[in-house]
Amino acid sequence: MLLPARDLRYLVAYVLPATAFLGLRLGGAWAWAAPACTFGLMPLLEWLVRPAPPRAHAPADPKGRRSLFFDGLLYLNVPLLLALLGYFLLRVHSGSFGPAATAGAIVTMGICLAALGINVAHELGHRSRPAEQRLALVLLLSCLYLHFFIAHNRGHHRHVATPLDPATSRLHEPFWAFLPRVLAGEYRSAGQLEATRLRRAGRRVWSGRNQLLGFLLAQAVAMGLVLSLFGLAALLAWLGAAVVGVVILQLVNYVEHYGLQRRRTAEGLYERVQPHHSWNSEHLLGRIVLYELTRHSDHHYQAARPYQTLRFHPTSPQMPTGYPGMMLLATIPPLWFRVMNRRVPQVG
Numbered sequence: 001m002l003l004p005a006r007d008l009r010y011l012v013a014y015v016l017p018a019t020a021f022l023g024l025r026l027g028g029a030w031a032w033a034a035p036a037c038t039f040g041l042m043p044l045l046e047w048l049v050r051p052a053p054p055r056a057h058a059p060a061d062p063k064g065r066r067s068l069f070f071d072g073l074l075y076l077n078v079p080l081l082l083a084l085l086g087y088f089l090l091r092v093h094s095g096s097f098g099p100a101a102t103a104g105a106i107v108t109m110g111i112c113l114a115a116l117g118i119n120v121a122h123e124l125g126h127r128s129r130p131a132e133q134r135l136a137l138v139l140l141l142s143c144l145y146l147h148f149f150i151a152h153n154r155g156h157h158r159h160v161a162t163p164l165d166p167a168t169s170r171l172h173e174p175f176w177a178f179l180p181r182v183l184a185g186e187y188r189s190a191g192q193l194e195a196t197r198l199r200r201a202g203r204r205v206w207s208g209r210n211q212l213l214g215f216l217l218a219q220a221v222a223m224g225l226v227l228s229l230f231g232l233a234a235l236l237a238w239l240g241a242a243v244v245g246v247v248i249l250q251l252v253n254y255v256e257h258y259g260l261q262r263r264r265t266a267e268g269l270y271e272r273v274q275p276h277h278s279w280n281s282e283h284l285l286g287r288i289v290l291y292e293l294t295r296h297s298d299h300h301y302q303a304a305r306p307y308q309t310l311r312f313h314p315t316s317p318q319m320p321t322g323y324p325g326m327m328l329l330a331t332i333p334p335l336w337f338r339v340m341n342r343r344v345p346q347v348g
Contacts, residue, residue, distance in 0.1 A: 010073055010308075013289050016115055017080045020108050024087055027097050031104030038111050039324055042285055046322035051282040054312040070308045074120050074291065078135050081116040085109065085142055085238070092237045093230040106237055110244020113143040118249050119290055125149055126303050141222060144242040145249070146215035147190040155189040157303055161262040161277040162270050167250075171259035171344055174333035178254050179247070251327040255279060255319065256296050259344035275301050275313035276345065282312060283322035294323055317345060 016034060023033040088109045091097065097105055121139035124132045140146045152167070159165035166185020169178045194212045195205045203209050227235045260277050262270045275297035281287070287294050292307040297316035299305065319326050320339060330336050 007069060010288055016289060017084060017112060020084055020112050023108050024091055024105055027101045031097065031101040031108060034108040034111055039328055043325035043328060046283040046285055046325055051284060054282050070306065074123060075135065077116045077120045078138060081112060081139060081142055084112055089226060089230045089234045089238060092234045106240040107244055109241035111248065113241055113245030114248035117143045118145060118148065118245060119293060123291055123307050125153055141218055143245050144219050145246055146219060147187055147212055150190040150193055150212060151186040154193045157300065160273060160300055161257055161260045167253045168257045169254045175251065175254050175330045179250050182250050182253060251330055252323065254330050255326040258340060273300050275316040278316060279319050280316045281319040281322050286322035286324060290323060317343060
Protein backbone atom coordinates (compact mmCIF):
# COMPACT_ATOMS: atom_id res chain seq x y z
CA MET A 1 0.00 0.00 0.00
CA LEU A 2 1.34 3.44 -0.93
CA LEU A 3 1.85 5.85 1.93
CA PRO A 4 0.01 9.18 1.74
CA ALA A 5 2.04 12.28 0.88
CA ARG A 6 1.31 13.55 4.40
CA ASP A 7 3.50 10.73 5.73
CA LEU A 8 6.15 10.80 3.01
CA ARG A 9 6.92 14.44 3.74
CA TYR A 10 8.89 13.29 6.81
CA LEU A 11 11.55 11.98 4.42
CA VAL A 12 12.56 15.63 4.05
CA ALA A 13 14.31 15.23 7.42
CA TYR A 14 17.02 13.23 5.65
CA VAL A 15 18.07 16.28 3.67
CA LEU A 16 20.20 17.26 6.68
CA PRO A 17 22.36 14.10 6.84
CA ALA A 18 22.62 14.10 3.03
CA THR A 19 23.82 17.71 3.02
CA ALA A 20 26.20 16.98 5.88
CA PHE A 21 27.74 14.04 4.02
CA LEU A 22 28.12 16.16 0.90
CA GLY A 23 29.94 18.83 2.91
CA LEU A 24 32.26 16.31 4.58
CA ARG A 25 32.96 14.60 1.27
CA LEU A 26 33.70 17.69 -0.82
CA GLY A 27 35.32 19.87 1.85
CA GLY A 28 36.22 23.48 1.12
CA ALA A 29 33.27 25.85 1.12
CA TRP A 30 30.94 22.84 0.88
CA ALA A 31 31.77 22.04 4.50
CA TRP A 32 29.49 24.93 5.41
CA ALA A 33 26.53 23.67 3.35
CA ALA A 34 24.62 22.09 6.25
CA PRO A 35 25.00 25.15 8.55
CA ALA A 36 23.92 27.40 5.67
CA CYS A 37 20.81 25.28 5.06
CA THR A 38 19.94 24.90 8.75
CA PHE A 39 20.44 28.48 9.89
CA GLY A 40 20.14 30.31 6.57
CA LEU A 41 17.75 28.69 4.12
CA MET A 42 15.37 27.13 6.67
CA PRO A 43 14.74 30.32 8.69
CA LEU A 44 14.22 32.23 5.43
CA LEU A 45 11.69 29.72 4.11
CA GLU A 46 9.83 29.57 7.42
CA TRP A 47 9.68 33.36 7.52
CA LEU A 48 8.39 33.57 3.94
CA VAL A 49 5.93 30.65 4.13
CA ARG A 50 3.49 31.18 6.96
CA PRO A 51 1.91 28.05 8.50
CA ALA A 52 -1.68 27.23 7.58
CA PRO A 53 -4.13 27.61 10.48
CA PRO A 54 -4.16 24.17 12.15
CA ARG A 55 -7.26 22.49 13.48
CA ALA A 56 -7.43 22.19 17.26
CA HIS A 57 -6.16 18.87 18.58
CA ALA A 58 -5.37 17.65 15.04
CA PRO A 59 -2.39 15.25 15.12
CA ALA A 60 0.13 15.05 12.31
CA ASP A 61 -0.94 11.44 11.83
CA PRO A 62 -4.76 11.19 12.01
CA LYS A 63 -4.54 7.48 12.91
CA GLY A 64 -2.98 8.51 16.20
CA ARG A 65 -0.96 5.35 16.76
CA ARG A 66 2.53 3.93 16.38
CA SER A 67 3.58 2.61 12.99
CA LEU A 68 6.59 0.86 11.51
CA PHE A 69 7.08 3.71 9.03
CA PHE A 70 7.24 6.49 11.62
CA ASP A 71 9.33 4.41 14.02
CA GLY A 72 11.66 3.36 11.22
CA LEU A 73 12.33 6.98 10.36
CA LEU A 74 13.72 7.40 13.86
CA TYR A 75 15.69 4.16 13.95
CA LEU A 76 17.47 4.95 10.67
CA ASN A 77 19.05 8.00 12.33
CA VAL A 78 21.19 5.75 14.53
CA PRO A 79 23.31 4.14 11.77
CA LEU A 80 23.25 7.39 9.79
CA LEU A 81 24.66 9.44 12.66
CA LEU A 82 27.28 6.84 13.59
CA ALA A 83 28.38 6.60 9.95
CA LEU A 84 28.60 10.39 9.66
CA LEU A 85 30.57 10.61 12.89
CA GLY A 86 32.99 7.91 11.77
CA TYR A 87 33.47 9.57 8.39
CA PHE A 88 33.98 12.94 10.09
CA LEU A 89 36.69 11.50 12.36
CA LEU A 90 38.37 9.78 9.43
CA ARG A 91 38.43 12.95 7.33
CA VAL A 92 39.87 15.01 10.17
CA HIS A 93 42.45 12.30 10.92
CA SER A 94 43.56 12.23 7.28
CA GLY A 95 44.11 16.00 7.24
CA SER A 96 41.61 16.49 4.41
CA PHE A 97 40.41 19.91 5.56
CA GLY A 98 42.00 23.31 5.77
CA PRO A 99 41.27 25.57 8.77
CA ALA A 100 38.02 27.05 7.38
CA ALA A 101 36.75 23.68 6.17
CA THR A 102 37.64 22.09 9.52
CA ALA A 103 35.55 24.71 11.30
CA GLY A 104 32.69 24.08 8.88
CA ALA A 105 32.96 20.32 9.36
CA ILE A 106 32.86 20.72 13.15
CA VAL A 107 29.76 22.93 12.99
CA THR A 108 28.16 20.53 10.49
CA MET A 109 28.81 17.55 12.74
CA GLY A 110 27.53 19.51 15.74
CA ILE A 111 24.24 20.21 13.96
CA CYS A 112 23.93 16.50 13.16
CA LEU A 113 24.67 15.54 16.77
CA ALA A 114 21.91 17.89 17.90
CA ALA A 115 19.25 17.06 15.28
CA LEU A 116 19.91 13.40 14.49
CA GLY A 117 21.41 12.65 17.91
CA ILE A 118 19.96 14.48 20.89
CA ASN A 119 16.63 15.27 19.23
CA VAL A 120 15.95 11.68 18.13
CA ALA A 121 17.33 10.35 21.45
CA HIS A 122 14.84 12.62 23.20
CA GLU A 123 11.97 10.97 21.31
CA LEU A 124 13.24 7.41 21.79
CA GLY A 125 14.12 8.02 25.43
CA HIS A 126 10.45 8.62 26.20
CA ARG A 127 9.47 5.26 24.73
CA SER A 128 8.73 2.33 27.04
CA ARG A 129 10.50 -0.35 25.01
CA PRO A 130 14.00 -1.12 26.39
CA ALA A 131 15.45 -1.49 22.89
CA GLU A 132 14.36 2.03 21.97
CA GLN A 133 15.81 3.44 25.17
CA ARG A 134 19.11 1.71 24.39
CA LEU A 135 19.11 3.35 20.96
CA ALA A 136 18.56 6.68 22.71
CA LEU A 137 21.65 6.02 24.85
CA VAL A 138 23.74 5.19 21.78
CA LEU A 139 22.74 8.51 20.22
CA LEU A 140 23.47 10.44 23.41
CA LEU A 141 26.86 8.74 23.73
CA SER A 142 27.76 10.01 20.25
CA CYS A 143 27.05 13.51 21.60
CA LEU A 144 28.87 12.92 24.93
CA TYR A 145 25.71 14.03 26.74
CA LEU A 146 24.39 10.85 28.35
CA HIS A 147 23.28 12.52 31.59
CA PHE A 148 20.47 14.15 29.57
CA PHE A 149 18.71 10.77 29.77
CA ILE A 150 18.37 11.22 33.53
CA ALA A 151 18.00 14.98 33.86
CA HIS A 152 15.40 15.34 31.12
CA ASN A 153 13.13 12.35 31.67
CA ARG A 154 13.12 12.38 35.47
CA GLY A 155 13.74 16.06 36.17
CA HIS A 156 12.75 18.40 33.38
CA HIS A 157 9.32 16.86 32.75
CA ARG A 158 8.49 16.98 36.45
CA HIS A 159 9.69 20.50 37.16
CA VAL A 160 9.27 22.30 33.82
CA ALA A 161 8.06 25.90 34.02
CA THR A 162 9.11 26.19 37.67
CA PRO A 163 12.25 27.57 39.38
CA LEU A 164 13.20 23.95 40.17
CA ASP A 165 13.96 23.20 36.51
CA PRO A 166 17.38 24.36 35.24
CA ALA A 167 16.23 23.87 31.62
CA THR A 168 13.42 26.44 31.91
CA SER A 169 14.64 29.88 30.89
CA ARG A 170 13.39 32.81 32.93
CA LEU A 171 11.78 36.03 31.79
CA HIS A 172 14.46 38.67 31.03
CA GLU A 173 17.21 36.00 31.23
CA PRO A 174 19.62 36.27 28.27
CA PHE A 175 20.57 33.04 26.56
CA TRP A 176 24.24 33.59 27.40
CA ALA A 177 23.36 33.67 31.12
CA PHE A 178 21.00 30.70 30.75
CA LEU A 179 23.65 28.55 29.05
CA PRO A 180 26.12 28.10 31.96
CA ARG A 181 23.22 27.82 34.41
CA VAL A 182 21.54 24.98 32.51
CA LEU A 183 24.79 23.13 31.78
CA ALA A 184 25.71 23.02 35.47
CA GLY A 185 22.09 22.52 36.51
CA GLU A 186 21.48 19.47 34.32
CA TYR A 187 24.56 17.69 35.67
CA ARG A 188 23.57 18.60 39.23
CA SER A 189 20.00 17.46 38.61
CA ALA A 190 21.12 14.13 37.13
CA GLY A 191 23.39 13.51 40.13
CA GLN A 192 20.69 14.35 42.66
CA LEU A 193 18.04 12.27 40.89
CA GLU A 194 20.30 9.25 40.68
CA ALA A 195 21.37 9.60 44.32
CA THR A 196 17.73 9.77 45.41
CA ARG A 197 16.86 6.68 43.35
CA LEU A 198 19.69 4.64 44.87
CA ARG A 199 19.00 5.72 48.44
CA ARG A 200 15.33 4.77 48.09
CA ALA A 201 16.45 1.35 46.85
CA GLY A 202 18.75 1.00 49.87
CA ARG A 203 21.91 1.11 47.77
CA ARG A 204 25.11 3.12 48.01
CA VAL A 205 25.30 6.22 45.81
CA TRP A 206 28.98 5.71 44.92
CA SER A 207 28.64 2.27 43.40
CA GLY A 208 28.50 0.46 40.08
CA ARG A 209 24.72 0.82 40.11
CA ASN A 210 24.96 4.60 39.76
CA GLN A 211 23.77 5.25 36.22
CA LEU A 212 25.40 8.67 35.99
CA LEU A 213 28.82 7.27 36.94
CA GLY A 214 28.33 4.55 34.33
CA PHE A 215 27.51 7.19 31.73
CA LEU A 216 30.63 9.20 32.55
CA LEU A 217 32.76 6.05 32.31
CA ALA A 218 31.22 5.13 28.93
CA GLN A 219 32.00 8.60 27.59
CA ALA A 220 35.59 8.41 28.85
CA VAL A 221 36.04 5.01 27.17
CA ALA A 222 34.56 6.35 23.90
CA MET A 223 36.95 9.31 23.95
CA GLY A 224 39.87 6.99 24.65
CA LEU A 225 38.93 4.81 21.68
CA VAL A 226 38.68 7.80 19.36
CA LEU A 227 42.05 9.07 20.58
CA SER A 228 43.71 5.72 19.97
CA LEU A 229 42.11 5.12 16.57
CA PHE A 230 42.00 8.60 15.04
CA GLY A 231 44.44 10.73 17.05
CA LEU A 232 44.26 13.91 19.10
CA ALA A 233 43.10 16.21 16.29
CA ALA A 234 40.07 14.03 15.59
CA LEU A 235 39.24 13.78 19.30
CA LEU A 236 39.38 17.56 19.68
CA ALA A 237 37.22 17.96 16.58
CA TRP A 238 34.65 15.56 18.06
CA LEU A 239 34.67 17.48 21.34
CA GLY A 240 34.15 20.70 19.38
CA ALA A 241 31.24 19.17 17.48
CA ALA A 242 29.74 17.92 20.76
CA VAL A 243 29.97 21.46 22.18
CA VAL A 244 28.15 22.81 19.12
CA GLY A 245 25.47 20.13 19.49
CA VAL A 246 24.94 20.86 23.18
CA VAL A 247 24.73 24.63 22.56
CA ILE A 248 22.06 23.94 19.92
CA LEU A 249 20.21 21.72 22.42
CA GLN A 250 20.26 24.50 25.01
CA LEU A 251 19.08 27.05 22.44
CA VAL A 252 16.12 24.75 21.88
CA ASN A 253 15.53 24.48 25.63
CA TYR A 254 15.74 28.25 25.93
CA VAL A 255 13.14 29.03 23.25
CA GLU A 256 10.77 26.21 24.25
CA HIS A 257 9.94 27.50 27.74
CA TYR A 258 11.12 31.10 27.88
CA GLY A 259 9.34 33.06 30.61
CA LEU A 260 6.53 30.52 31.12
CA GLN A 261 5.54 29.63 34.67
CA ARG A 262 3.21 27.23 36.43
CA ARG A 263 1.08 28.59 39.25
CA ARG A 264 1.50 27.39 42.81
CA THR A 265 -1.59 25.98 44.50
CA ALA A 266 -2.79 26.85 48.00
CA GLU A 267 -0.97 23.71 49.23
CA GLY A 268 2.33 25.08 47.91
CA LEU A 269 2.54 22.60 45.03
CA TYR A 270 2.74 23.49 41.35
CA GLU A 271 -0.23 23.00 39.07
CA ARG A 272 -0.15 20.13 36.56
CA VAL A 273 1.73 20.85 33.34
CA GLN A 274 -0.66 22.24 30.75
CA PRO A 275 -0.32 22.99 27.01
CA HIS A 276 0.23 26.69 27.73
CA HIS A 277 3.48 25.95 29.61
CA SER A 278 5.51 25.44 26.41
CA TRP A 279 6.04 27.48 23.25
CA ASN A 280 4.91 25.96 19.98
CA SER A 281 5.75 26.51 16.34
CA GLU A 282 3.46 25.24 13.58
CA HIS A 283 5.93 26.04 10.78
CA LEU A 284 5.90 22.86 8.73
CA LEU A 285 9.55 22.59 7.72
CA GLY A 286 10.81 22.71 11.30
CA ARG A 287 8.10 20.29 12.40
CA ILE A 288 9.25 17.72 9.85
CA VAL A 289 13.02 18.10 10.27
CA LEU A 290 12.74 17.92 14.07
CA TYR A 291 10.14 15.13 14.16
CA GLU A 292 7.38 17.33 15.60
CA LEU A 293 9.50 18.59 18.51
CA THR A 294 8.01 22.00 17.75
CA ARG A 295 4.62 20.75 18.98
CA HIS A 296 6.18 20.91 22.38
CA SER A 297 3.07 21.76 24.35
CA ASP A 298 1.41 18.42 23.67
CA HIS A 299 4.68 16.60 24.31
CA HIS A 300 4.86 18.00 27.84
CA TYR A 301 1.15 17.54 28.33
CA GLN A 302 1.41 13.82 27.42
CA ALA A 303 5.06 12.82 27.07
CA ALA A 304 4.34 9.23 26.01
CA ARG A 305 2.76 10.29 22.71
CA PRO A 306 4.77 9.25 19.62
CA TYR A 307 5.91 12.29 17.68
CA GLN A 308 3.51 11.84 14.74
CA THR A 309 0.50 11.83 17.09
CA LEU A 310 1.30 15.14 18.81
CA ARG A 311 -1.54 17.62 18.54
CA PHE A 312 -1.91 21.35 18.14
CA HIS A 313 -3.36 23.11 21.19
CA PRO A 314 -4.91 26.53 20.56
CA THR A 315 -4.14 27.56 24.15
CA SER A 316 -0.38 27.13 23.73
CA PRO A 317 1.66 30.28 23.04
CA GLN A 318 2.96 30.37 19.47
CA MET A 319 6.40 31.43 18.29
CA PRO A 320 6.44 34.05 15.53
CA THR A 321 8.63 31.79 13.36
CA GLY A 322 10.19 28.32 13.37
CA TYR A 323 12.83 26.88 15.68
CA PRO A 324 15.92 27.71 13.54
CA GLY A 325 14.91 31.37 13.30
CA MET A 326 14.01 31.58 16.97
CA MET A 327 17.34 30.01 17.94
CA LEU A 328 19.22 32.60 15.89
CA LEU A 329 17.15 35.35 17.51
CA ALA A 330 17.93 34.00 20.99
CA THR A 331 21.66 34.55 20.44
CA ILE A 332 21.00 38.32 20.27
CA PRO A 333 19.32 39.08 23.64
CA PRO A 334 18.14 42.67 22.92
CA LEU A 335 16.30 41.53 19.79
CA TRP A 336 14.96 38.44 21.57
CA PHE A 337 13.55 40.51 24.43
CA ARG A 338 11.98 43.00 22.02
CA VAL A 339 10.20 40.24 20.09
CA MET A 340 9.33 37.82 22.88
CA ASN A 341 8.78 39.65 26.16
CA ARG A 342 5.47 41.14 25.08
CA ARG A 343 4.28 37.70 24.00
CA VAL A 344 4.93 35.97 27.33
CA PRO A 345 1.62 35.21 29.09
CA GLN A 346 1.41 36.82 32.49
CA VAL A 347 0.92 34.50 35.45
CA GLY A 348 -1.19 36.00 38.17
